[in-house]
Amino acid sequence: MEGVVVKTSGQLYRVLSNDGSLVECNLKGNFRLKSISTTNPIVVGDHVCFEKNAHDIAMITAIKPRINEMVRRASNLSKQAHIIAANIDLAVLVVTTNYPKTYSVFIDRFLVAAESFKIRAIIVINKIDLYHEDELSVVEQWQTLYQSIGYPCYAVSAESGEGISTLHHSLIGKISLFSGNSGVGKSSLLNRLSPDSAAKTNAISEYHNKGMHTTTFSEMFPLEGGGFVIDTPGIKGFGMTGMSFADVSHYFPEIFKIASDCRFYNCTHTHEPGCAVIEAVQDGRIDPSRYTSYLSILDEFEKGKYR
Ligand SMILES: Nc1nc2c(ncn2[C@@H]2O[C@H](COP(=O)(O)OP(=O)(O)OP(=O)(O)O)[C@@H](O)[C@H]2O)c(=O)[nH]1
Ligand SMILES: [Mg+2]
Ligand SMILES: [Zn+2]
Incomplete structure (x- = not known):
């Protein structure tokens, strides 16, 4: 069977x-x-x-042989890989501006990982029912930035239901992996998207002393209208695995595009004369936060974390 x-x-x-x-x-x-x-x-x-x-x-x-798999390092010190799920069509990163705070570098590391596994990624900004004006302007910045690079970005609330039907539409017919920090609302979103099958998990998932349900095992649910959604336990960081120093710039699509104009073919975009990427950061064509994330990933290679 x-x-x-x-x-x-x-x-x-x-x-x-x-x-x-x-x-x-x-x-x-x-x-x-x-x-x-x-x-x-x-x-x-x-x-x-x-x-x-x-x-x-x-x-x-x-x-059976896998079409793809989403993998991260098991822990900071470990060389072992932890496979989050296999055979997925879409990697959905759930974030919130401040509940808990999601850092841009975390978003970018996730996107880099998805690029490296050739899995399409989208960003879902949850809990917008809670956001103040300054947080809503962060939402706008994230949407402008990430959509310009090619990552669809949805602002939603699992609580109020705002934005959920648009998100639902983009998931129909696909197998989607939901990932993100603990507490951003992955399980709550899945309850909204797949009420019949997911509702019972909340009841059986661990009830923390902080008064929170937290997901401890990955689980896949059928999505209304077709397809599947996968709930996963929250993660603190995204340790990358299976890529080399030279690969990193390939997984920032906007950096990769401009890198062909660098003077040296093996430019690392850190200090070289005639670097088109550094120029693009200076004149605003590449977002400084993305460039900072790029440097921080390179930095880990230099420190030997990936060897
Ligand atoms: N105000 C508000 N609260 C939300 C929303 N979505 C989720 N929450 C609350 O945020 C808390 C965490 O939600 P979960 O769905 O358990 O978060 P999770 O991402 O599954 O967390 P882990 O399983 O630990 O990774 C719960 O108390 C939810 O009720 C939202 O859109 N608005
Ligand atoms: Mg959960
Ligand atoms: Zn360069």
Whole structure:
């Protein structure tokens, strides 16, 4: 039998079988050995084969090759990769200006990662019902900046419902991964987008002493109108993996475009004479916050974090 993994929790995998039923599966012991460089061998979105053993327990026997996967470093110190999900059409980064505060460099690191895995990305700015005037002007700045680079940017409120139907439309027919800092409202948005299936997760997800529900395992839900949405646990940072120093500028589309005008073909856009990128930052064609993010990622390479 075949199906798609819709939830992983510890050693247990919930699979949506091709016949439409949900099956709790275990994993054959030898599976774990094959991918020691990742913390998790099977992830939400994986297409798998499974069969029942003599004790009527469903066992995953094979994973189909992945079209793509969204990966981050497991932790700052770790060389291990953590695969967030596989076979996704759209990476949705949920942010808020101040509830909690989302830093531009965090947004840019996520976008760089999505570019490196060739996954389209969009930004969803949530909780606009709470925003004061100065925060709304940050929303406008983010929308102008990121849309000009090619990342659609939606301002929404899971609380009031504002902007949700526009967002919903852009997700129909796709498998979308929701990611972002803890508390930005990923699960709340999914409750709005997929009320039938998601509502029950809030009830069973951990209830924190701060009075907050927090997602501890990734889970995929059907989206009304077609497609799937994947809820993931909140992340603090986005440690990049699987790219080289020279790749970084390729994953900033607006920097990459201008870099062909640099005097040296191997320009790092940090100090070189005749650098078209530095010139574009100075005259405002490249946003300084994006350039700062670029430098901060390069800086980590220099410090050897990725070796
Ligand atoms: N005012 C307001 N509050 C919101 C909105 N969306 C979510 N919240 C609140 O923000 C808090 C966190 O929401 P969650 O949906 O649990 O956030 P999350 O991103 O899933 O968090 P993790 O699972 O920890 O990663 C909850 O108290 C929600 O009620 C919104 O649009 N407006
Ligand atoms: Mg959550
Ligand atoms: Zn340059």
